[in-house]
Amino acid sequence: MTALHNTEPLLRAENLTMRFGGITAVKQVGFAVGPGEIVGLIGPNGAGKTTCFNMLTGFYTPTEGRVFFNGTDITSHKPHAIARLGLIRSFQKTNVMKRLTVFENVLTGHYMESRQSLLATFFPGEKVRRAECEARASAAAIVETMGLSRRMNAPAHLLSCGELRLLEVAVALAAKPTLLMLDEPAAGLNSHEAMQFGETLKTLVGKAVRSLLIVEHNMELVMGVCDRIVVLNFGQMLAEGEPRAILDNPKVAEAYLGKAAA
Ligand SMILES: Nc1ncnc2c1ncn2[C@@H]1O[C@H](COP(=O)(O)OP(=O)(O)OP(=O)(O)O)[C@@H](O)[C@H]1O
Numbered sequence: 587m588t589a590l591h592n593t594e595p596l597l598r599a600e601n602l603t604m605r606f607g608g609i610t611a612v613k614q615v616g617f618a619v620g621p622g623e624i625v626g627l628i629g630p631n632g633a634g635k636t637t638c639f640n641m642l643t644g645f646y647t648p649t650e651g652r653v654f655f656n657g658t659d660i661t662s663h664k665p666h667a668i669a670r671l672g673l674i675r676s677f678q679k680t681n682v683m684k685r686l687t688v689f690e691n692v693l694t695g696h697y698m699e700s701r702q703s704l705l706a707t708f709f710p711g712e713k714v715r716r717a718e719c720e721a722r723a724s725a726a727a728i729v730e731t732m733g734l735s736r737r738m739n740a741p742a743h744l745l746s747c748g749e750l751r752l753l754e755v756a757v758a759l760a761a762k763p764t765l766l767m768l769d770e771p772a773a774g775l776n777s778h779e780a781m782q783f784g785e786t787l788k789t790l791v792g793k794a795v796r797s798l799l800i801v802e803h804n805m806e807l808v809m810g811v812c813d814r815i816v817v818l819n820f821g822q823m824l825a826e827g828e829p830r831a832i833l834d835n836p837k838v839a840e841a842y843l844g845k846a847a848a
Contacts, residue, residue: 594657595620596765596797597642597673602651604637604821611637612821614651619765624791624798626808626829629818630842635801636678638818639769642799643675644668656764672764676771680750681757684743688753691742692728695760696721725760731794732756733786748779752786759794766790767799772807780804784811809833817841 595618604612612634619625627635640646642653644665652661655673663671682691729738732752737745742753751771758766771787772780784807791798802808808815809829817825817832819841825832832838 595654596656597799598654599638599642600652600654602638602641602653603649604634604641604646605649610821612641612648612818615818615821615823616651617816617823617826619797619799621796622792623813624788624800624811626812626815627799627801627818628803628805628808628815628832629824632820633818633841634821635818636769637821639675639767639801643673643767669761672762673767674758674761674763674765675767676754676758676769678769678773680754682742682750682753685741687739687741688729688734688745688749688756689725689738691753692725692756692760693721695757696725728756728759728794731759731790747774748783751775751779751783755787755790759790763795765797765799766795767801769801770803771800772802772804775804777806780807781810783807787811 597619599618600616602612602615603610615634615638617625627638629635637646641648641651644660644663644667647662652659654660655668655671658671660668660671660673683694686694726738729735732755734749734752734756737749742750745753751773755766755768755771758768772783775783787798787800788811800808800812812829815827815829815832816823817835817838824841825835825838827835
């Protein structure tokens with residue numbers, strides 16, 4: 587029984603379909619993310635990646651299909667309930683508060699994760715004080731994990747684009763994800779910065795998170811960090827496989843570059 591449980595994927599999407607009125611944004615998409623895996627979800631603009639993210643995390647209820655996380659059917663769960671189970675996502679828009687320091691941003695992420703009452707904030711007892719100490723230690727550890735220790739007390743608005751992308755992941759880590767889903771985490775980075783960023787992401791698996799699911803347009807990053815890649819096109823699964831197989835797949839080249847590339 588236990589052995590069976592261990593081979594279960596962490597996240598499993600089955601036959602996901604999302605219709606908006608007459609538009610079918612995603613049609614019968616199914617894939618899984620196993621423990622210890624980094625999976626990339628890619629596809630040209632409008633392929634349905636963000637819609638998939640929204641269905642996986644409860645922001646949309648799929649028109650058809652089911653989502654399982656850690657063996658639990660989460661299809662009709664609310665986003666906050668899914669987050670509490672350890673399935674945490676980032677958004678394309680930054681989750682960073684520019685006037686706060688790096689440390690304060692990550693600490694704020696911890697407070698959003700905890701369910702401390704307002705009363706407890708103003709009249710802290712021993713339990714709250716202990717939680718506060720633990721949150722500060724955890725925030726400092728996350729800042730270090732993301733390679734931002736030197737910038738610990740820098741206000742976020744002074745960070746470089748690369749540092750900002752790292753901080754965005756750090757804030758997401760404060761919510762204690764089991765599976766972290768990142769939506770275009772390397773947006774705006776040049777090739778060198780993206781590769782460095784990717785190296786940091788790889789170090790997270792097995793330590794800060796169990797698995798990663800990444801939507802990203804930067805192909806160098808995707809090919810460099812992912813164990814497996816799922817390709818969507820016009821809302822449907824086009825291909826799934828290891829990076830090399832995806833690179834060599836003429837259908838994928840055609841979807842991205844047009845018929846001439848095939
Ligand atoms: N709320 C909505 N109502 C109607 N159509 C939508 C809605 N959300 C998405 N769509 C449509 O569904 C399709 C998939 O969109 P989606 O944003 O999921 O693609 P994407 O792969 O994330 O694109 P991008 O890479 O540009 O972010 C598009 O044709 C889009 O116009």
